Amino acid sequence: MSGPRAVGIDVGGTRIKAVLMTGSGDVLEATVRPTPARPGPELGTIAGELRAELEAATGHSADALAVVVPGLFEDRAGIARWSANLGWRDLALTELLAGSLDIPVASGHDVRAGLLAEHRFGAAREVDDVLFLPLGTGIASAHMTGGVVTAGSPWTGEVGHVVIRPDGRECGCGARGCLEAEASAAALGRIWSEVEGEPRDAEDLAVAVRAGDDRAKGVWSEAVDALALVLSPAVAAAGTRLVLLGGGLALAGDLLADPLHRALSARLPGRSELSVRVAELGDRAGALGAACLALDLLTEVES
Amino acid sequence: MSGPRAVGIDVGGTRIKAVLMTGSGDVLEATVRPTPARPGPELGTIAGELRAELEAATGHSADALAVVVPGLFEDRAGIARWSANLGWRDLALTELLAGSLDIPVASGHDVRAGLLAEHRFGAAREVDDVLFLPLGTGIASAHMTGGVVTAGSPWTGEVGHVVIRPDGRECGCGARGCLEAEASAAALGRIWSEVEGEPRDAEDLAVAVRAGDDRAKGVWSEAVDALALVLSPAVAAAGTRLVLLGGGLALAGDLLADPLHRALSARLPGRSELSVRVAELGDRAGALGAACLALDLLTEVES
Structure with a gap:
């Protein structure tokens, strides 16, 4: 050793x-x-x-x-x-x-x-231009360009608090319509609980989506659109080749990665080199x- | 010498x-x-x-x-x-x-x-975390983080072709509703020409906005919103402290920088350190x- x-x-x-x-x-x-x-x-x-x-x-x-x-x-x-x-x-x-x-x-x-760990040992091993997005209670991101993880101000990666719907849901930060209030694992649990009328989490939602429930598919698709709205400019500005999904919501696997890839491709015409993948290191x-x-x-x- | x-x-x-x-x-x-x-x-x-x-x-x-x-x-x-x-x-x-x-x-x-030049000799001399956005015939961006200009794939900075309105105006790239088709200097000239019914450019539009023309103010404000929609996620992801506007449209000065700063602040709650400024080197x-x-x-x- x-x-x-x-x-x-x-x-x-x-x-x-x-x-x-x-x-x-x-x-x-x-x-x-x-x-x-x-x-x-x-x-x-x-x-x-x-x-x-x-x-x-x-x-x-x-x-x-x-x-x-x-x-x-x-x-x-x-x-x-x-x-x-x-x-x-x-x-x-x-x-x-x-x-x-x-x-x-x-x-x-x-x-x-x-x-950094996903790049050395996980799902981003062969890609040097990566946007990592763990989706859990909150949402934050990290950029790697040319194999280097970049950081600007202390606010770097706070994409969870980009307001996407000014009249949207209340966020823990005090604002309304932040991405985190619309598309985090915690938010999806809350939204699906409202629809179902009893306590549910994001995993229950994913199960309902797989079972073909139309209401669940609607909630899922709105979350995917919200994610694509915020990710597409970040991907374009940084020259990202791989969007790597982490956190609890990434356990949904292709159920999340595939429609998100389609939504991103629709917002980024011509970007055939862009891929969306689920992280490996949990x-x-x-x-x-x-x-x-x-x-x-x-x-x-x-x- | x-x-x-x-x-x-x-x-x-x-x-x-x-x-x-x-x-x-x-x-x-x-x-x-x-x-x-x-x-x-x-x-x-x-x-x-x-x-x-x-x-x-x-x-x-x-x-x-x-x-x-x-x-x-x-x-x-x-x-x-x-x-x-x-x-x-x-x-x-x-x-x-x-x-x-x-x-x-x-x-x-x-x-x-x-x-790089604006950072060494121009309007970004004292800031190391910058998003540069020349707005001319087209729109492209560049990120600097920690004093280093970053680049990922060859598509780096192609924010002009982020689709913001899937049913929007036709873009030169073949898609619809790209930022470039909605908010570049060339696009604003075209849009203002349509409103006025005769050939106009973005400078004419800026003159009309300053003169208080309500139709011009509406066109201007839609363009500012489009820019904020695309810039806010890029700023959040990269930890940008300064958005530096360049190109022909930046000649509008505070007429563009001030409302864009307000629109970005509304989309990025709590980011009091973020500023928007016009480039110096033309x-x-x-x-x-x-x-x-x-x-x-x-x-x-x-x-």
């Missing part, structure tokens, strides 16, 4: 996932714990505990560690600017980790890290991507 | 513009000639002639040269994949130039080059950007 190993940690709204990974992407051990309420500076301690747990379980030490988080994140400074779910503001994450750990550390954005993409960020620190030091 | 100098050449649909520029952005001399019908391999000869002309006029030699073109361009390979206006397909431009000239050469995309941005690409070759060789 030679070569470097890294711990990757993905802090989600409800769970913290951690892996100990080798440079070739082999996961030696993985662990999960609940996310504490409004985590902040204790993330340094938690990262140390997860590292110790993974090292003890495998008998292998980690050479680097990185933590990725959702929300508004400033990559170059390593600062978590804001997260509605996690309740922080301007948390200097890389600095915090450096103060708690004696190995090289990094921090990053969960969706951008997930895309809810582990963020933690694996974090481990990639950590391993890259070691390469940078060497070169 | 120490320091490197480069020739930048911008091949447009009707005119070829060329400059001899210093590393600090000073234009020592500029020249223009008509674009020949369906130019191809003769671009090597033309580049050599323009270089000789600029050198003779200034008494200074050029250390590098680059040519930028519109259409579908593959940056890494230096190949002009396709241009409707110029009639080429898979023209290996960098290779062609290297065969005709005895100095370092490069090639690139006109809009991406224009953004129709010389492409040639200056080409000169930047050429100068960068010299820096790369040195380092």
Whole structure:
């Protein structure tokens, strides 16, 4: 077992996932714990505990560690600017980790890290121009161009809060008609519950679509149109070749990917090279991507 | 006059513009000639002639040269994949130039080059996350993130052919309702001519809007909405801080920038850091950007 190993940690709204990974992407051990309420500076301690747990379980030490988080994140400074779910503001994450750990550390954005992992080990292995779109409780995106994950302002990837229907459904952010309020897995669960008159989730909706229910097909098709409306300009501007779907809604597979590909093709005439595919690494993409960020620190030091 | 100098050449649909520029952005001399019908391999000869002309006029030699073109361009390979206006397909431009000239050469995309120039010497000097949008006969865009101009597939920046109204106006590309058919300077001229019942251009429309003509204001506001619909997802996905407007329509200044800023803010709630501004380098941005690409070759060789 030679070569470097890294711990990757993905802090989600409800769970913290951690892996100990080798440079070739082999996961030696993985662990999960609940996310504490409004985590902040204790993330340094938690990262140390997860590292110790993974090292003890495998008998292998980690050479680097990185933590990725959702929300508004400033990559170059390593600062978590804001997260509605996690309740922080301007948390200097890389600095915090450096103060708690004696190995090289990094921090990053969960969706951008997930895309990095999908590119190295998952469904985007052979494509360098990718738009990654996890569809879960919320919706965020990440761009890769020419093999590099790009990031501008901390708002990078906040496509879930593009208003597509000014008179649309209320969004958690306070606005109306955001993409997230119209086409996230959570939104589709709510919309289908309204139609059915009892609690339903997005998976129930997908089952009804497959069974040929016309009302379900109508809801599905509106969501696909909403996604295409927001994705088509982003794809055109960035020169995306592959739209990679992740998150809970991507479990619907071709039921989502096929009509979305058709809707995108209709909005992007002539783009025969564009494909739509479902991600492969599931809810582990963020933690694996974090481990990639950590391993890259070691390469940078060497070169 | 120490320091490197480069020739930048911008091949447009009707005119070829060329400059001899210093590393600090000073234009020592500029020249223009008509674009020949369906130019191809003769671009090597033309580049050599323009270089000789600029050198003779200034008494200074050029250390590098680059040519930028519109259409579908593959940056890494230096190949002009396709241009409707110029009639080429898979023209290996960098290779062609290297065969005709005895100095370092490069090639690139006109809009991406224009953004580079606006970032170094123009209206985007202090911003690293920019979406540049020249609005002329056509519409194309370029992204800069973290100070780097990004490019994916050769289709990068083709936002003019995002279909926003499937039952909309016919576009030159054969589709209907493309952004370019609804909101380019050429489209606005056509639409305003229809309303007025006689030949008008986008400048006439802007004059009517300023004069308070309600029909003109309606046409203008529909165009602004169309632009915001396409720009908002691209801005959100890339984390853009500055939308920089170029091309003929940008001559309208605040008449365009202010309502577009309001329309984008309505579609991107909470994004108080986003600004919309008019480009500074006018129709010389492409040639200056080409000169930047050429100068960068010299820096790369040195380092």
